[in-house]
Amino acid sequence: MHPDFWHQRWADNQIGFHQDAPTPLMLKHWPSLGVEPGTQVFVPLAGKSLDMAWFASQGYRVLGVELSRIAIEAFFAGHGVTPEISESKYGTHFRAGDIELICGDAFGLDEAALAGCGAVFDRAALIALPADLRRRYVHELYARLPSHCRGLLVTLEYPQHEKAGPPFSVVEEEVRELYGRDWNVETLERRDILDTQPRFVDEGVTALYTSVYRLTHKG
Ligand SMILES: C[S@@+](CC[C@H](N)C(=O)[O-])C[C@H]1O[C@@H](n2cnc3c(N)ncnc32)[C@H](O)[C@@H]1O
Known part of the structure; x- marks a missing residue:
């Protein structure tokens, strides 16, 4: 997406991605990373x-x-x-x-x-980006992180033809393909969240999952 797209979203207060509380799956899984x-x-x-x-x-x-x-x-x-x-x-x-x-x-x-x-x-960072930028994001930006890094990645999956992104659908196969060169990827949880996301249902989305991955740099 062009930067103007995001600047306009903020200027118009079109920030449906913002949550009024910390990400529940982060609260649940962050401790498993053992980050001091x-x-x-x-x-x-x-x-x-x-x-x-x-x-x-x-x-x-x-x-x-x-x-x-x-x-x-x-x-x-x-x-x-x-x-x-x-x-x-x-x-x-x-x-x-x-x-x-x-x-x-x-x-x-x-x-x-x-x-x-x-x-x-x-x-909501990887999945905010279209496919070509997702590749740059992982292979350029993540590649600049120190080799002892660990991380937690939260994604969304839905039939991409049912709705235009962002957010984009990023399935496990793509996560492993993007990160697998430099990071060990472990799937911690995959949860059906369609019932909790009426905005997606209103847009015609028929299936919606969120997944959480633990990333450990291969060093
Ligand atoms: C979908 S929002 C998610 C924000 C946040 N992670 C959250 O969970 O609420 C994506 C954000 O990335 C910002 N963004 C998009 N491209 C960016 C870039 N190249 N560099 C820095 N920020 C960017 C946008 O302005 C927007 O606030």
Whole structure:
């Protein structure tokens, strides 16, 4: 998707992807990764996700990247904090407490920017991208993460011909094909969520699943 697409979504407040609570499947499965508190968790395509506040509340440091300044300002305003702002070649950095959000293009982050990360959490990021960008996202951006990284990936699956993305359907076979070169991929759970997603039903979607994967860098 062109950046303008996302800027317009935020400007129009068309953010149906945003959740008013941390991702339940993240709360359930994150502990199985065994990531030590104090670790910096990379949150790509972060939006104003409350998952980031949850990570900070658990003693993690957070590095998010997000195109939209509206999203980032809303995140900090929502938590009643005023971030410090600075500029770098990656974009505009907003920092408060253990959370740093870069307002910029995720694909512009290099190994130096990600060098401090020990974990990654992806919800509605991979599946926000069309197929060609998903390949770049994994083979370029994830490839710049340190070799000791672990992560949790949450995806959606539905008959793609029934609805245009985003979010896009990404089946297990594609996850394994994309990540398998550099990451061990374990499927932790696959759950039928059609009954809980009336927006998809209204759009004519007849089957909807969410899957959770544990990613462990092959090092
Ligand atoms: C579907 S939303 C998901 C946001 C968040 N992960 C959540 O769970 O609420 C995808 C987000 O990625 C951002 N985005 C899209 N492409 C991006 C890019 N290349 N770099 C940084 N952010 C991007 C969009 O602005 C949007 O906020």
